[in-house]
Amino acid sequence: MSSYAIGIDLGGTNIKAGLVNKNGKIQSRLSIKTNYNADPQIISNQIFGLIEEFINSANSTTAEVGGGLKPPPISIVGIGLGSPGLIDEKGETIIFSPNLPKWRNIPIKRMVTERFSMPCVLENDANAAAWGEKWAGAGKEASSMVMLTLGTGIGGGIVIDNKLWRGANNVAGEIGHMVIQMDGPPCSCGNYGCFEAFASATAMVRRFKELLKSGTSSSLKDSGEITAKAINDAAFQGDRASLDIIKETGQYLGIALVNIMHVLNPEVIVLTGGMIGSGELLMNPIKEVISQRAFEASYKDTKIVFSKLGNDAGIIGAAGCLLKELGISV
Amino acid sequence: MSSYAIGIDLGGTNIKAGLVNKNGKIQSRLSIKTNYNADPQIISNQIFGLIEEFINSANSTTAEVGGGLKPPPISIVGIGLGSPGLIDEKGETIIFSPNLPKWRNIPIKRMVTERFSMPCVLENDANAAAWGEKWAGAGKEASSMVMLTLGTGIGGGIVIDNKLWRGANNVAGEIGHMVIQMDGPPCSCGNYGCFEAFASATAMVRRFKELLKSGTSSSLKDSGEITAKAINDAAFQGDRASLDIIKETGQYLGIALVNIMHVLNPEVIVLTGGMIGSGELLMNPIKEVISQRAFEASYKDTKIVFSKLGNDAGIIGAAGCLLKELGISV
Numbered sequence: 127m128s129s130y131a132i133g134i135d136l137g138g139t140n141i142k143a144g145l146v147n148k149n150g151k152i153q154s155r156l157s158i159k160t161n162y163n164a165d166p167q168i169i170s171n172q173i174f175g176l177i178e179e180f181i182n183s184a185n186s187t188t189a190e191v192g193g194g195l196k197p198p199p200i201s202i203v204g205i206g207l208g209s210p211g212l213i214d215e216k217g218e219t220i221i222f223s224p225n226l227p228k229w230r231n232i233p234i235k236r237m238v239t240e241r242f243s244m245p246c247v248l249e250n251d252a253n254a255a256a257w258g259e260k261w262a263g264a265g266k267e268a269s270s271m272v273m274l275t276l277g278t279g280i281g282g283g284i285v286i287d288n289k290l291w292r293g294a295n296n297v298a299g300e301i302g303h304m305v306i307q308m309d310g311p312p313c314s315c316g317n318y319g320c321f322e323a324f325a326s327a328t329a330m331v332r333r334f335k336e337l338l339k340s341g342t343s344s345s346l347k348d349s350g351e352i353t354a355k356a357i358n359d360a361a362f363q364g365d366r367a368s369l370d371i372i373k374e375t376g377q378y379l380g381i382a383l384v385n386i387m388h389v390l391n392p393e394v395i396v397l398t399g400g401m402i403g404s405g406e407l408l409m410n411p412i413k414e415v416i417s418q419r420a421f422e423a424s425y426k427d428t429k430i431v432f433s434k435l436g437n438d439a440g441i442i443g444a445a446g447c448l449l450k451e452l453g454i455s456v
Numbered sequence: 457m458s459s460y461a462i463g464i465d466l467g468g469t470n471i472k473a474g475l476v477n478k479n480g481k482i483q484s485r486l487s488i489k490t491n492y493n494a495d496p497q498i499i500s501n502q503i504f505g506l507i508e509e510f511i512n513s514a515n516s517t518t519a520e521v522g523g524g525l526k527p528p529p530i531s532i533v534g535i536g537l538g539s540p541g542l543i544d545e546k547g548e549t550i551i552f553s554p555n556l557p558k559w560r561n562i563p564i565k566r567m568v569t570e571r572f573s574m575p576c577v578l579e580n581d582a583n584a585a586a587w588g589e590k591w592a593g594a595g596k597e598a599s600s601m602v603m604l605t606l607g608t609g610i611g612g613g614i615v616i617d618n619k620l621w622r623g624a625n626n627v628a629g630e631i632g633h634m635v636i637q638m639d640g641p642p643c644s645c646g647n648y649g650c651f652e653a654f655a656s657a658t659a660m661v662r663r664f665k666e667l668l669k670s671g672t673s674s675s676l677k678d679s680g681e682i683t684a685k686a687i688n689d690a691a692f693q694g695d696r697a698s699l700d701i702i703k704e705t706g707q708y709l710g711i712a713l714v715n716i717m718h719v720l721n722p723e724v725i726v727l728t729g730g731m732i733g734s735g736e737l738l739m740n741p742i743k744e745v746i747s748q749r750a751f752e753a754s755y756k757d758t759k760i761v762f763s764k765l766g767n768d769a770g771i772i773g774a775a776g777c778l779l780k781e782l783g784i785s786v
Contacts, residue, residue: 212753270624282719286616293721294600297753300718305749307649308637308711317714317749319637381638384647388630389614389719391623419635419647423542423627 129203129454132180133445134173135251136209138162138225141169143176144438145184145202146445148455150262152438153200156180162225166232173234174241177205181242203452204245205238206444208254215296217248247448251440252299253290256283258443259396261455263434268393272386273433274301276379276399279314280322284390288456290447302326306381325378327354327401334371342367358404369407376408380415387416387424398433405432459533459784462510463775464503465581466539468492468555471499473506474768475514475532476775478785480592482768483530486510492555496562503564507535507572533782534575535568536774538584545626547578577778581770582629583620586613588773589726591785593764598723602716603763604631606709606729609644610652614720618786620777632656636711654708657684657731664701672697688734699737706738710745717746717754728763735762 128147135142141160144152156176160169184200211223218235220226238246249257256265256273265271269288275281280302284291291298302322303315310319314328323329331352338344344367346352346360361368383395401408409430416425435442449455458477465472471490474482486506490499514530541553548565550556568576579587586595586603595601599618605611610632614621621628632652633645640649641659653659661682668674674697676682676690691698713725731738739760746755765772779785 268624284719286621287619289617291616291720293754294598294723295721295753295757297751298719298721300721300751300754303718303751304634304715305711306635306638308708315751378638381635385634385715386719388633389612389628389716390621391625391628391630393624421627421630421633421645423625424623424630427625 128199129201129449130184131203131445131448131454132177132205133254133441133443133448134176134205134207135254135440135444136173136207136226138210141172141176142437142441143180144441144445145180145200146442146449148449150258150442150446150455152441154180154183155441163227166226166229169226169229170232170234170237173207173238177238177242202244203454204247204448205242206247206249206254206446206448207234207238208249208251208440208444209234210251213248213250213296217296220248245448245452247444247451249290249444249447250292250296252281253283253292254443254447255398255435255439256285256299256396256443257290257446257450258435258439258441259398259433260285260288261446261450262442263439264396264431265394268429270390270392271394271396272301272390272392273396273398274379274382276326276397276401278326278328280326281399285392286390301382301386304382304385306378306385321378321382325375325382330354330357330371330375330401333374334367337367337371344368354401355403358401361404361407372404372407373411375401376411377415379408380412381419383412383430384416384420384425387420387428391424392428394429394431396431396433398436398439402432458529459531459779460514461533461775461778461784462507462535463771463773463778464506464535464537465584465770465774466503466537466556468540471502471506472767472771473510474771474775475510475530476772476779478779480588480772480776480785482771484510484513485771493557496556496559499556499559500562500564500567503537503568504571507568511572532574533784534577534778535572536577536579536584536776536778537564537568538579538581538770538774539564540581543578543580543626547626550578575778575782577774577781579620579774579777580622580626582611583613583622584773584777585728585765585769586615586629586726586773587620587776587780588765588769588771589728589763590615590618591776591780592772593769594726594761595724598759600720600722601724601726602631602720602722603726603728604709604712606656606727606731608656608658610656611729615722616720631712631716634712634715636708636715651708651712655705655712660684660687660701660705660731663704664697667697667701674698684731685733688731691734691737702734702737703741705731706741707745709738710742711749713742713746713760714750714755717750717758721754722758724759724761726761726763728766728769732762
């Protein structure tokens with residue numbers, strides 16, 4: 127009998143789920159569109175529905191008896207749930223989630239456990255994704271890892287000594303809100319000069335528009351519809367302004383990575399999120415800044431790599447957190 | 457029989473040592489002046505001499521027999537050595553120490569172990585001091601702690617989950633070299649805008665002199681002999697310029713502490729080193745900046761405190777690292 131965990135990645139537009147084996151491979155997937163503004167009860171029923179579907183499917187697989195080859199029976203041992211937002215210190219309740227504004231103080235762990243009589247682990251989504259990369263992805267060989275998710279905002283997850291480091295109040299890893307220019311531009315968080323205010327997709331688009339306003343020519347026009355993806359595509363077409371802005375973004379990322387190396391000296395830094403589509407255009411300036419600004423002892427053995435699991439990291443990591451808690455995986 | 461460890465704090469001008477009990481109290485002390493430029497052999501002989509003196513004293517105490525009250529026999533179980541500079545990943549060799557320029561690749565752990573047939577632990581001095589505060593000082597109740605040593609430079613030590621976090625290459629905790637203003641002034645490390653380049657004693661003196669040059673009046677004159685101590689003393693006498701520059705230093709410290717809280721979310725941040733003599737003059741602006749710039753969830757439960765052990769943290773912590781390794785203390 128093989129042990130599997132259900133991993134769920136709770137987003138504001140989709141709930142994605144997977145049946146994950148103890149080696150971190152997704153065996154089957156389900157996904158459902160959700161309305162970020164729906165009542166908690168509707169969304170939790172959607173979550174329950176996905177879990178039921180996996181359980182029913184596993185039972186019917188196991189019940190199939192006949193003369194031919196039988197697939198190995200599947201034992202679902204529990205549910206790992208990754209959620210955006212703030213989770214209480216005990217890992218039981220979603221206190222608040224910016225993507226799901228009506229979710230306030232929802233004791234989702236207990237709700238799942240009681241309904242399915244199975245263990246459930248609730249983890250912040252950035253932590254879950256970081257654990258996925260550590261367990262089965264780009265950080266597999268490392269005992270210490272920092273992961274940065276580069277998207278609309280910049281999220282972070284920290285693995286120290288083969289364990290997620292969640293902090294004293296479950297809020298460690300807010301690496302996007304590390305100040306790198308104390309008199310810098312305002313950040314959405316209310317602070318100034320946060321790394322996120324320079325290097326997120328949002329910040330890159332803002333800087334690009336400023337560049338256009340200052341008269342720089344580009345194949346992209348300021349139609350108000352400029353996105354990080356469009357900048358990336360234009361850069362690959364050779365657009366100078368787009369190339370420059372991605373390079374600058376990489377330089378800002380380099381500064382943040384210098385800080386991470388000096389403070390934490392991790393074995394691996396994993397970059398993920400939509401912006402890593404720029405590939406070497408982003409990675410080269412990162413590495414250049416690090417070689418100029420970091421202590422050699424801090425960076426010489428630190429690998430800087432892109433995610434291996436991509437969008438699956440959240441599902442795999444949530445399941446992995448559950449399997450780790452049960453002692454089934456490392 | 458009580459178990460004791462010898463803790464040694466290796467400095468460029470003094471080697472300080474103490475016999476430390478398993479509760480982190482110094483039972484007796486020794487200290488010897490050293491010449492930072494002396495040959496490694498001379499300095500290591502000085503270290504050996506201190507260790508021998510403790511051992512002989514313990515033996516003679518134990519050997520004293522008579523009719524009266526006998527002091528409890530002392531068992532020295534090993535030696536903890538805190539050293540500035542870069543220590544190899546195995547914790548055996550001092551690769552390089554800025555305070556002891558002739559020390560290059562000295563396998564001091566093996567030298568001590570072989571000579572005294574006792575276990576020895578070699579630890580970076582900032583880490584040793586941080587462990588001292590965690591074990592027996594201001595971080596005693598916490599399972600996670602960051603310590604900053606505010607002096608000529610800014611050193612750091614990190615405790616995560618009740619253990620020192622040394623990093624993948626033994627160089628974590630270089631918190632003074634976290635960039636807080638990427639286009640800031642040059643730092644001694646070759647980078648720009650490091651926290652140390654704003655908030656160390658050296659940086660405070662530099663900024664104070666700039667203030668005087670710009671025409672600000674002060675009871676301190678720019679005689680080239682302005683020190684952080686003199687600025688502190690003048691501030692306590694009400695000197696406006698000195699008060700302002702200490703306040704500004706606290707504000708820079710506040711930015712760095714915001715970053716530490718957002719990245720690591722530790723239970724306690726301990727400040728130590730010469731500059732904490734400014735007391736509330738330094739602490740008030742730190743806390744003000746944090747309340748303005750940090751997430752409430754990140755700082756609400758984090759204590760920011762001054763060191764309890766002061767200059768003894770290095771001795772106590774070095775001994776504590778040894779006792780922890782032997783499983784005698786937590």
